[in-house]
Amino acid sequence: MGDSRDPMKFRRSAGDNILVPGTDIELPLGLDLSRRDVLKIAGYGSVAAFLAACGGPTTTTSGSVTAKGGNTSLGSYLSDAVPKKGMQDVIDAFTSANGGTKVKVNTVDHGTFQNQINSYLQGTPEDVFTWFSGHRMRFFADKGLAAPIDDVWNDVKSNFTEGFAGSVKGNDNHVYAIPTSYYPWAIFYRKDVFKAHSYNIPTNWDDFKKLADQMKKDGLTPIAFADKDGWPAMGTFDILNLRLNGYDFHTELCVGKQKWTDTRVANVFKKWSELTPYYSPAFAGLTWQEAAQQLLHKKAGMYLLGLFVSEQFVASGNPDDLAQLDFFPFPDVGSSYDAEKALDAPIDVFMMAKHSPTLSADSGQAKALLEFMSKGSTQITYWKASPGAIPTANDADQSQYPALTKKAAQIVSSAKKITQFFDRDSRPDFSGPNSMQGFLLSYLADPKQDTSSLQGHMQNFWDSLSPE
C-alpha cells in the first residue's frame, strides 16, 4: 500500500512570544532552546493549554490527513478494561473514517509495556505506540528510537495550545508526539461524606491536619494511601517538593541539577512525616485500586491521586458514586511557593516508532492515525469510554463534560506551574522499583527517621548513572 494521504495544511502565524491570558507568563517561541527551557515551556506552556481548553468550544478545524485502505499497527499500553474499550472505539472510528484502513492493535500490560519499552522500540515495534510526554518522551527521542512527526504536527498544531506544543518537542526541537489526554493530581473526596460530617475543604496545612484528626475521631482513615506499586508515593513527593521548594528546585532535582542531599529534600521528608500517621493501615501492601476502594466505600476520607481514580468509581456500577466524587487542590503549606499552585498534570501521547519494520510501507496510514488521534471528536470518543483523563484538542466538545472533568481542567489552568510526574520528569533509570520507588518505600517504612543517610544513598545512586 502506498502513501495515500492527502494533506491539507493549516498554518497559524504566531508571533515570537505569546502571552498566556490571565497570567504574566510569556512563552518564548521560535528561539534557540536549551533543554531546561523546553522543560520550562512544558510547564509554563501547559498553563496556556489549559486556559484555552477552558475557554469554551472552539471552531478550529484540524488538518484532514486521511488514508484510504491499507494497514497500520498500534502498540498500546491501555490494557485495563475501561481504557482498552475506549481505544477500540477509537480504532473502529478510524477504520470507518479512513476507507477501511486496518489497524492491528497489540495491547500489552501497562507495566510490562513500560518495562520493555527499550527492547520493544529496538525490536519490531508497531508503527504507532502509546507513551508519555516530558523527559520520558525526550529520552527515547534522543536515543533515536522515535520518529519525528513534524509534518503531522504542522497539520494539526492549530488544534493545540502552545503548552502542548512544548510538551511534545524533543531536545532537538523536532516534534515526536501527539498529545491526546491529560489529567491533574489532586486530593479526591466524596461530597456526601464531607456533607454528612460537615467537613470544610482545607486550604492550608493546619486545617488539613485538623480535618485529618477529625476524620480519625469519626472512624475514617483520613488519607487513603497505597504504595505497593511504588509509583504512587512519587505523587506525594512531587507535590510536597513543589510547594515547599518551588517548581525550579523540583525540576532541577529531577534532572540532577540539584543534590538529593540538599536540606530542602530533608524538609520534604520531614513535612511528609506529618501526614503518614493519617495514612491507610498497611499501605505498602495495597494497590492504588484497593485504596480507591476505601474512598469509594466511605472508609477513607481523602486520597491524593490522579483523576484516573474515577475509573474505580465508574467501575462500581453505581452512577451516584461518580457523582459524589470531587477533589480540592493540595492545601497551602505556608511557603513562598504556594502561589505557584504547582501540580502534576501528566500528558499522555501517541508516538511513531522509528524501527517499526512496517513503517516504510505504512507511514501514510500511521500518520493518518496520529492525525486522527489529534481530533477533538476522536478524543471525545475515547473519553466517553474512559473518562479518567481530559482531551487535549481545542475542538473537543466540552459541553458534554461533567462537573468533575470541567473542574479538573480548571484546576490545571489555574496552576501557574505544571509538572508531568516524577517518573516522567526524571530519568527512567532513576525512577524504577529498585531506585526512587525503593528509596521512597524505605523512607515510608520509618517516616520519623533521620533521612540524611537515605538522601546520601539517593545521591550516590544518581551519581552512579552514566551521563545522559
Added chain:
Amino acid sequence: MTSSTPGREDSPRAGDLVGSRQGRYHVLTRYDRRILILMVGVPLLLDVALIWWPTLSSVVLSFTNWDGVGPVTAQNFVGFKNYQFMFTGYTLFWPAFLHNVIWLAWLAFIATPLGMFFAVLLDRDLRGSRLYQSVFFLPVVLSLVIVGFIWELQFSPTEGFINNALGLVKSGNIIDWLGNPRINLFAILVAASWRHVGYIMVIYLAGLKSVDPTLREAAKVDGANEIQTFFRVIFPVMAPINVVIAVITAIEALRAFDIAFIINQGKNGLELLSILITNNSISEASLVGFGSAIAVVLLLISLGPIIVFLSRVMRTQS
C-alpha cells in the same frame, strides 16, 4: 555388523583399524568420526551459542555502562566502576544478597526437611497415601507466577483471605503481610515452600521406593527402631538423592524471582539478586552494564552448587 551392505566405502567395520596420514592407527573409522563430530559438534554449537556466548557477553557488558541502545563502543567501558558501586554504594545489593541467603536457609532448614518428612510418611503405605501424595504434589504443577498470584490474594492486607479469616480487618489490627519489609519476605517464603515441599517430597519419595527393602528388614532384625533405621541406614543409602535434593534446594534459592516480582516487582524488603538484575537491565531503566555486573556475581555464587552437582554426577558415572 560385519559389512553386508555394499557400496559404502566408509561403512564401519567393527574391529578394523584404519590408517591415518601419520601412519598411526585409530580405533574410529572416518564414518565414526563424522558421526562423532556431528553428535558432539551440534550440541557444542548450541551450547556455545545459547549458554557460553550470553554468559561471556554478560561478563564483558558488566565492565560497561551500555544502555542497551546501539553498539557497544570503547567509550562504554568503565572498568570496575559497576562492581565498585555495587559493593559500596548500592544500598540494595547487600539486602538482596541477604534475602537470597535467608531464602536458602529457609528452604534448607524448613521446606526441604518438611518435604523429606512427608516423603518418609507417605512411604509407609498409610491409608489414602495416594490422595495425600496428589494433594501435596498439586502445587508443583503450577508455575511460580501462578503461585505468586494465588498467595497475593491470600496475603492482601484488606481484601486478602488471611487477614479477613483471622478477623484482623474487622478489628482494625491489619497485618501488612506484603508491605511490611520485616515480614513480607517470610510471607512469600511460605508461598514458595507451598510448592517446594511437594517438589522435594516427590523426588524423595521416588528415591525411598527404590531402597532395597531387605535393608530395612536387616535393620529391624538388628533391633533398630524406626528413627535409627532412617538416619543410620536409609539416609546414607540415599546419598545420591540427597545430593540432588541439596542442589535443587540451592538452585531454587538462587533463582528465586517469580513470586517476589509478582508481589511488588521486588522492592520494599523483597529485593533479590535476580530481581535487581532484571529491574536494572531489562526494565525501562536499561542499566544493562550495571545489571550485568550483578548477574556476574550471581553467576559466581551459582557456580558453587553447580560444581558440586557436576562433580557428583561425574563421579557416579565413572
